[in-house]
Amino acid sequence: MIEARGVSKLYGRGVYALQDLTLRIDKGEFVFLTGPSGAGKSTLLRLLLRQDVPSEGEMIVGGRNLAALTGRQVQSYRRSLGFVFQDFKLLQAKTVLENVAFVPRVLGLAVAQQQRRTFQVLKWVGLQHRMNAYPRELSGGEQQRIAIARALVNDPVIILADEPTGNLDPDLSLEIMNLLREVNARGTTVLIATHDRELIRRVGRRSLTLDHGRIVEVS
Amino acid sequence: MRALTYFVTEAAGSLWRGRRAASLAILTIGAGLFVLGFFLIVNTNLQRLAARWGETAEFAIYLRDDVSAEQVESLSRLVHDSGVAARVDQVSKDQALERFRQDFPDLGATAERLNRNPFPASLDVRLRPGASRAEEAAEALAGTLAGSPGVADVRYDRRWLARLNGVVRFVRTVGLIIVGMLALAAALTVANVVRLAAHARRDEIEIMQLVGAPLTYIRGPLVLEGVMQGGAGAVVAIAALGALSALLRARYGGAISQVLGMESLTFLPVELSGILLLGGMLLGCIGGLMVARGVR
Numbered sequence: 031m032i033e034a035r036g037v038s039k040l041y042g043r044g045v046y047a048l049q050d051l052t053l054r055i056d057k058g059e060f061v062f063l064t065g066p067s068g069a070g071k072s073t074l075l076r077l078l079l080r081q082d083v084p085s086e087g088e089m090i091v092g093g094r095n096l097a098a099l100t101g102r103q104v105q106s107y108r109r110s111l112g113f114v115f116q117d118f119k120l121l122q123a124k125t126v127l128e129n130v131a132f133v134p135r136v137l138g139l140a141v142a143q144q145q146r147r148t149f150q151v152l153k154w155v156g157l158q159h160r161m162n163a164y165p166r167e168l169s170g171g172e173q174q175r176i177a178i179a180r181a182l183v184n185d186p187v188i189i190l191a192d193e194p195t196g197n198l199d200p201d202l203s204l205e206i207m208n209l210l211r212e213v214n215a216r217g218t219t220v221l222i223a224t225h226d227r228e229l230i231r232r233v234g235r236r237s238l239t240l241d242h243g244r245i246v247e248v249s
Numbered sequence: 250m251r252a253l254t255y256f257v258t259e260a261a262g263s264l265w266r267g268r269r270a271a272s273l274a275i276l277t278i279g280a281g282l283f284v285l286g287f288f289l290i291v292n293t294n295l296q297r298l299a300a301r302w303g304e305t306a307e308f309a310i311y312l313r314d315d316v317s318a319e320q321v322e323s324l325s326r327l328v329h330d331s332g333v334a335a336r337v338d339q340v341s342k343d344q345a346l347e348r349f350r351q352d353f354p355d356l357g358a359t360a361e362r363l364n365r366n367p368f369p370a371s372l373d374v375r376l377r378p379g380a381s382r383a384e385e386a387a388e389a390l391a392g393t394l395a396g397s398p399g400v401a402d403v404r405y406d407r408r409w410l411a412r413l414n415g416v417v418r419f420v421r422t423v424g425l426i427i428v429g430m431l432a433l434a435a436a437l438t439v440a441n442v443v444r445l446a447a448h449a450r451r452d453e454i455e456i457m458q459l460v461g462a463p464l465t466y467i468r469g470p471l472v473l474e475g476v477m478q479g480g481a482g483a484v485v486a487i488a489a490l491g492a493l494s495a496l497l498r499a500r501y502g503g504a505i506s507q508v509l510g511m512e513s514l515t516f517l518p519v520e521l522s523g524i525l526l527l528g529g530m531l532l533g534c535i536g537g538l539m540v541a542r543g544v545r
């Protein structure tokens with residue numbers, strides 16, 4: 031599903047955010063990406079979101095070399111992804127419902143379809159009763175569940191999460207992880223970057239540890 | 250259709266959120282288009298004036314006293330065939346004397362004392378307004394007629410007409426330059442407002458990019474926002490021009506038409522409003538595109 035072949039990412043002169051990284055994540059896997067600050071976790075996710083391309087090597091996802099995609103192909107590739115960030119990236123001026131429906135809306139889906147999918151995922155994350163609230167009226171955990179609902183609304187093949195629990199306390203973190211595990215149980219590949227080793231231990235899934243842009247440990 | 254609905258709601262919402270900055274852009278476009286409209290109106294009226302004056306321009310063929318009816322006939326055919334004349338009036342010697350008496354009542358008595366009518370008969374030509382290359386054609390006609398049998402003299406004074414046409418051209422050039430600069434300023438103002446709007450919506454745009462929304466969905470609302478501002482600016486300009494022309498007509502309408510010898514001035518024809526509206530939307534579109542192009 032996801033393959034990195036000798037990927038390096040160079041920022042400026044001689045600063046390697048990733049260095050000769052080779053990894054493989056199969057379809058349906060649930061993988062943690064961990065390591066100290068500055069190890070290159072976010073950089074790898076940025077390459078996977080095709081916000082950036084490797085300086086050397088190839089990122090292959092679903093058989094496609096991401097660096098070779100045209101603008102239009104990047105758009106259609108991204109439609110197969112769902113993303114979750116530490117800061118939720120919810121639109122403050124929009125309600126919960128509008129935030130989630132925003133994705134099918136800007137992808138040009140019919141209104142009926144927008145509504146149906148939005149209700150489904152909101153129900154699934156258990157927040158359909160807060161759909162008319164604004165993000166600032168929700169707790170951090172609730173906001174992250176909305177963000178997950180938004181990531182799911184387009185029925186992604188892969189979910190990429192960068193420190194999704196970075197702003198949450200341990201109990202809420204586990205709750206979010208359980209949600210993501212459920213998503214994974216339905217066949218979606220999940221890749222989560224976190225430096226929370228305790229959380230990884232409690233969830234107990236495969237983890238790749240990065241340091242200075244290299245994989246130093248696989249467990 | 251779905252996309253269009255999306256563009257319109259987003260653009261309108263964004264305009265409403267940034268209504269202070271947007272009003273400034275709308276007023277700038279309005280001012281630019283107001284000046285454009287003003288120049289177009291001045292230009293139209295000057296052209297009408299030039300045409301009107303050209304029409305009444307003195308083109309007179311003075312006939313010899315011994316001219317024959319056939320000669321007069323062939324002269325007026327010559328004038329008709331040239332295509333520059335709208336009308337040819339024959340003025341007999343008696344009519345010329347009568348005209349003189351009317352124009353100069355005090356000198357009428359003097360004329361009375363003359364035992365012989367000194368005024369020649371003439372063919373008074375009314376030039377056709379707006380005929381292309383009318384000046385040169387009239388000039389050529391005057392030359393031909395001067396050498397024709399039965400003609401004593403041809404009077405065609407076009408210097409002042411040329412001067413008026415020069416003024417029209419000058420006003421048009423200056424107007425174009427000023428309007429061009431204002432148009433540029435208006436487009437840049439719109440671009441700035443749209444840039445602000447894009448900045449205010451940067452989170453939204455980021456999400457759109459991340460979820461792989463089509464570029465048209467990202468750029469469409471920005472361009473449309475510019476177009477809407479331009480259209481609103483045009484409406485402002487048209488309203489202001491309408492108010493100004495109503496005011497002028499009410500206050501000075503009579504005086505102006507007397508001085509200029511025109512029954513009515515053209516103030517705000519429908520075509521001009523259309524031009525302003527389209528121009529405003531085009532400017533707004535350019536402003537929007539300047540920003541949208543940078544978003545990918």
Ligand SMILES: Nc1ncnc2c1ncn2[C@@H]1O[C@H](COP(=O)(O)OP(=O)(O)OP(=O)(O)O)[C@@H](O)[C@H]1O
Binds near residue numbers: 045046067069071
């Ligand atoms: N845009 C950039 N320009 C220059 N250097 C960058 C840029 N982005 C990241 N880096 C550098 O690349 C390295 C890896 O950064 P990255 O954000 O991937 O780390 P991380 O593992 O996500 O860290 P954290 O746990 O703090 O989020 C760091 O040394 C960082 O300073």
Ligand SMILES: [Mg+2]
Binds near residue numbers: 072073192
């Ligand atoms: Mg990071």
